[in-house]
Amino acid sequence: MKVTKKALLLDGYVDEPACFGVPPYISPYVRYAFGVLESHGFETRYLTADQWRITCQREAVAEADIITVISGLTVPGRYRGGSPLTLSELKDLCGLPRKGSLFLGGPIRHGYTLKGGSKALDLVLDGVDCLCTRDPEAALDHFLKTGELRPEKTRTYEKIRRWAQLGAKVVKAHPFYPWLVAELELSRGCDRKGGRCSFCSEGAFSTYEERPVTDIAEETKALADSGVTAFRFGRCSNILSYGGTDTLCGIRPEPSKIKELYAAVRGACPDLEVLHTDNCNPLTIAAFPDESLGTLEEICRWNTEGDVLSLGIESLDPKVRKLNNLKVDAETALRVVRLINVAGGHRKRKRGLPTALPGLNFLAGLAGEDKGSFEANRLFLKRLVEENLTVRRINIRQAMIFPRTPLARLSKENPSKAGKKAFMKWKNWVREEIDPIMLKRVAPTGTVIKRVRIEERQGRLCFGRPLGSYPLLVGIITSTEPECEVIDVVVTDHGSRSVTGIPCPVDINRCGFEEIEALPGIGKARARRIIQARPFACYQDLAAILDEPGVLDGISELLAFR
Numbered sequence: 001m002k003v004t005k006k007a008l009l010l011d012g013y014v015d016e017p018a019c020f021g022v023p024p025y026i027s028p029y030v031r032y033a034f035g036v037l038e039s040h041g042f043e044t045r046y047l048t049a050d051q052w053r054i055t056c057q058r059e060a061v062a063e064a065d066i067i068t069v070i071s072g073l074t075v076p077g078r079y080r081g082g083s084p085l086t087l088s089e090l091k092d093l094c095g096l097p098r099k100g101s102l103f104l105g106g107p108i109r110h111g112y113t114l115k116g117g118s119k120a121l122d123l124v125l126d127g128v129d130c131l132c133t134r135d136p137e138a139a140l141d142h143f144l145k146t147g148e149l150r151p152e153k154t155r156t157y158e159k160i161r162r163w164a165q166l167g168a169k170v171v172k173a174h175p176f177y178p179w180l181v182a183e184l185e186l187s188r189g190c191d192r193k194g195g196r197c198s199f200c201s202e203g204a205f206s207t208y209e210e211r212p213v214t215d216i217a218e219e220t221k222a223l224a225d226s227g228v229t230a231f232r233f234g235r236c237s238n239i240l241s242y243g244g245t246d247t248l249c250g251i252r253p254e255p256s257k258i259k260e261l262y263a264a265v266r267g268a269c270p271d272l273e274v275l276h277t278d279n280c281n282p283l284t285i286a287a288f289p290d291e292s293l294g295t296l297e298e299i300c301r302w303n304t305e306g307d308v309l310s311l312g313i314e315s316l317d318p319k320v321r322k323l324n325n326l327k328v329d330a331e332t333a334l335r336v337v338r339l340i341n342v343a344g345g346h347r348k349r350k351r352g353l354p355t356a357l358p359g360l361n362f363l364a365g366l367a368g369e370d371k372g373s374f375e376a377n378r379l380f381l382k383r384l385v386e387e388n389l390t391v392r393r394i395n396i397r398q399a400m401i402f403p404r405t406p407l408a409r410l411s412k413e414n415p416s417k418a419g420k421k422a423f424m425k426w427k428n429w430v431r432e433e434i435d436p437i438m439l440k441r442v443a444p445t446g447t448v449i450k451r452v453r454i455e456e457r458q459g460r461l462c463f464g465r466p467l468g469s470y471p472l473l474v475g476i477i478t479s480t481e482p483e484c485e486v487i488d489v490v491v492t493d494h495g496s497r498s499v500t501g502i503p504c505p506v507d508i509n510r511c512g513f514e515e516i517e518a519l520p521g522i523g524k525a526r527a528r529r530i531i532q533a534r535p536f537a538c539y540q541d542l543a544a545i546l547d548e549p550g551v552l553d554g555i556s557e558l559l560a561f562r
């Protein structure tokens with residue numbers, strides 16, 4: 001009788017500068033590990049951290065011949081889609097009775113912390129047989145072939161080619177399936193010339209390497225065959241460098257290579273719903289503005305709407321920038337934001353979201369910082385507002401200090417003296433003074449956000465998000481339970497970091513008072529009049545009973561008369 005080998009793969013979630021894997025995102029780490037286990041004939045049970053927390057499947061640990069845990073955050077974040085595995089949960093897991101070897105890998109190799117503004121601990125855990133100091137999939141494969149524990153094993157792109165294809169089907173075991181975004185790997189390491197930013201763990205990869213287009217397309221096809229329709233080029237520190245030419249000033253973007261990449265992925269999944277990217281190094285745009293513009297235009301031709309190009313600005317205080325080897329000053333950052341607005345500020349469809357906008361990452365807790373350091377950031381954001389430029393989101397985080405990054409040393413010599421009060425004041429100022437302005441520019445009243453998935457309900461308000469890069473949080477006013485879990489929403493109002501809307505098209509003869517009241521220009525009195533006068537056969541009938549007949553003209557095509 002053939003005995004089936006059993007494996008447990010626990011997805012503790014990952015977040016690092018160039019890779020994200022908190023639901024609805026699924027990271028390459030778990031897909032590759034699943035592929036390795038498949039290639040060795042294992043029957044693998046895949047669990048997410050949230051599933052583990054609820055069910056604590058001790059028997060899955062006890063009966064597994066091998067256990068792999070992927071985990072670790074090297075950038076702080078707050079997540080709506082799931083809660084990463086904590087150290088105490090990991091310790092509990094390691095202490096459970098088992099017969100199989102336990103592999104632990106992912107960004108956790110850099111150390112452990114869950115909070116921004118804190119120093120990471122070097123991880124020492126009893127009960128872990130192999131703490132993978134490089135690539136968990138390579139260490140796992142080596143062990144399964146030889147029985148030897150080699151935590152430092154690394155993989156090549158040639159090696160992961162098959163694992164990536166075999167691992168694609170793990171998506172079907174994900175509790176969010178098929179509502180998933182597959183984080184795709186394009187490259188790894190940092191392409192920057194002239195040293196690394198002090199805080200960044202991506203520099204730990206000694207060389208910058210790129211994955212062949214054919215391999216990316218093959219994995220996309222395997223994921224599409226397993227039901228995935230949303231993809232992000234997130235495992236990549238700089239989309240503009242992909243396929244570019246190495247020069248003394250950095251990698252010069254090659255628009256034709258980006259075209260080749262996007263065309264191959266589109267060809268591998270012709271019905272894809274989302275194709276987004278993430279990191280974009282502002283230094284590349286500063287060094288090669290013409291080639292960057294050509295590349296950005298190519299991205300905007302092939303991507304799907306609502307894309308975000310994340311720029312690591314970190315701090316615009318000149319002394320902090322110098323000490324931490326940060327990328328750009330305020331003038332350069334301004335030029336970069338202008339260029340992305342030119343390439344991606346348009347909308348591909350009427351009432352759609354902008355094609356691609358900049359996202360700004362600021363970081364506090366850097367070496368040399370003081371209370372006045374945030375003023376330069378503030379002046380920069382004011383200029384964006386004055387110039388009528390748009391950014392999709394502004395992330396303000398506190399650095400996590402990892403042992404082997406330059407920041408670990410620098411922050412001992414020149415610790416941040418900004419203090420929590422100054423940090424919160426700066427952050428709150430952005431949330432109150434800048435975010436609301438930008439949100440109205442990104443999604444003005446009347447914007448239709450497609451395919452919003454309802455995630456929770458609080459009375460007559462539901463909350464949901466579409467799939468994609470940094471999706472907008474949408475509050476949906478519904479007097480009745482929506483018929484579908486995934487709906488289109490027309491924006492009717494704005495909070496500071498979320499929009500409010502109603503299901504679209506608006507079924508004027510059947511929807512509730514709250515939805516009608518929320519229509520732009522309607523309010524309580526007109527809503528009452530509409531409710532009393534319905535049903536209407538057409539828009540003209542509706543307009544005729546209003547004291548200002550043209551008040552709904554701007555959104556008339558979004559109204560349904562059933």
Ligand code: SF4
Pocket residue numbers: 017189190191192195196197200201202203237281312327
């Ligand atoms: S440019 Fe800086 S932030 Fe970007 S990957 Fe390199 S070291 Fe990290």
